[in-house]
Amino acid sequence: MFEAKQREVIKVPDRVKRALREILGAENCLDDEMDRLLYSYDATRIKMLPDVVAIPENQEQVQKIVQICYEEGIPVTPRGAGSGYTGGALPVKGGVVVSFEKMDKILEIDEDNAIARVQPGVITYRLQKAVEKVGLFYPPDPASYKYCTLGGNVAENAGGPRCVKYGVTREYIMELNTVIHTGEIIHTGRPTLKDVAGYDITRLFIGSEGTLGLFTEITVKLIPKPQAAKTVMAIFSDIAAVGKTVKDIFKAGIQPSALEFMDKLAINAVEDFGHFGLPRDAEVLLLIEVDGHPRAIDDQIVEVARICEQNGAKVQIAKTAKEAEKLWEARRALSPAVSKLGRVKINEDIVFPRSYLPEALPRLREIGKKYNLKMVNFGHIGDGNVHANFMIDGRDEDELKRTEKAVEEVFELALSYGGSITGEHGVGITKAPFMKKQFRPPELEIMRGIKKVFDPKDLINPGKMDID
Secondary structure, eight states: OOSOOOSOOBOOOHHHHHHHHHHHOGGGEEOOHHHHHHTSBOTTOOBOOOSEEEOOSSHHHHHHHHHHHHHHTOOEEEESSSOOSSOTTSOTTBSEEEEOTTOOOEEEEETTTTEEEEOTTOBHHHHHHHHHTTTEEOOOOOTTTTTOBHHHHHHHTOOOTTHHHHOOGGGGEEEEEEEOTTSOEEEEEOSSSOOOSSOOHHHHHTTSTTSSOEEEEEEEEOEEOOSEEEEEEEEESOHHHHHHHHHHHHHTTOOOSEEEEEEHHHHHHHHHHHOOOOOTTOSEEEEEEEEESHHHHHHHHHHHHHHHHHTTOEEEEOOSHHHHHHHHHHHHTHHHHHHTTSSEEEEEEEEOOGGGHHHHHHHHHHHHHHTTOEEEEEEEGGGTEEEEEEEEOSOOHHHHHHHHHHHHHHHHHHHHTTOBSBSSSOOTTTSGGGHHHHSOHHHHHHHHHHHHHHOTTSOBSTTOTTOO
16 A cells, blocks of 8 residues: 555657657657656655656647557556645556646636636646635635646545535536547536536546546636635644534534644644644644624634633634634644654545544544554544544554554544545545445446546556556
8 A cells, every 4th residue: 555666667659759749849748767757756755657748738739649649558647736645646557647737827717707717737826816816716725725736626626624614626617628538628517507418527527536538628616705704723632522512613503614623743743843833732723714794704703712612622713814824824734744753644534424523533543542653633624524644654564564554444434434535635546445445346347437438448547546
């Protein structure tokens, strides 16, 4: 699981390299060893070398790349920013990596219809800032939003803190242009709020991890920008009380725009990393944001604070927007901060139904203790999405075996409550062995059948999700 390696490397013949250079120009067709190394890894730190890196600048070039490679039996792996945690952008079988870094244009912001059309290489944060200038809002906000791309977000159905209220990427994708194995463009969806004609192939593509085709244009839905937001920090000494607090907030009829938690190790890692002023002695910390009309959120934040205090928390309401932003900066710093606790970070993003959180969170923490591992828990607790991180050295055989067993127990715990092995990171290669735990054989066979329809030769991002 932690030592995935390329077992089959398909080389790109010289005649194909020449054809790709004619299509892209020599500067956008890279086969130097150093260039290939730069595109050989993602946030997993697993390295798999492509034979060629192709960097298209438009849709037509993507079509030609796919058509030539497919005819020649060469694997094609789409790549956004390489920020994924499951190896989704790794070229498992070598071949050609298609990097969308130069297809980074915001093509249109249509204020009347509240939509935006973008190329897949647009950075999420850049789109958010552009639409906010005209009073609109694109909610999905993965932790990597300042460098991850829309194409990668769609491929992984990315989430983030705001998804507890606003939903994941899937809820905002209206149209896709996708290059399939023949080199043809499949256009799916409509720029309308209602469309029930035919099968919903757009939703099939979202979260498919680039295994069915390569996105070249994306239309996203926008909503009005919230007028105001307020944040409260709640400090707990009991992790079970955190789960109960989450339940109580929703029972009170309050829909937070973000509801995040960090355990003690996470809090101290963030403080070591950036000195944000978080309480180092806290056992667990909740960050809760509500947004909407200024008068409505004044009442809501007071009620949220009351519920937290009722469950034994010490509460601090951010007095200014700057104070609130500092708290959220601390939350977004978690991934790099936690990485400093060990040479290797095994990052899982399991999901529990919210009602089981009071019972499940203490059991989750016990897994780390059972295997004598440094385990850091944080995440989007408002929608039950918990990031369980094992910080290890990675060179000790016994430690690796203990970690593998611990990860299996983490997945089994989530599934025992009717949850999932992943809430936003996807499956890729690191979680592929666990697909059979979540899905029965007939369900996996249906997925494999869908893959065959769109990719009969298994050359479009092969080796992912155990559906080859």
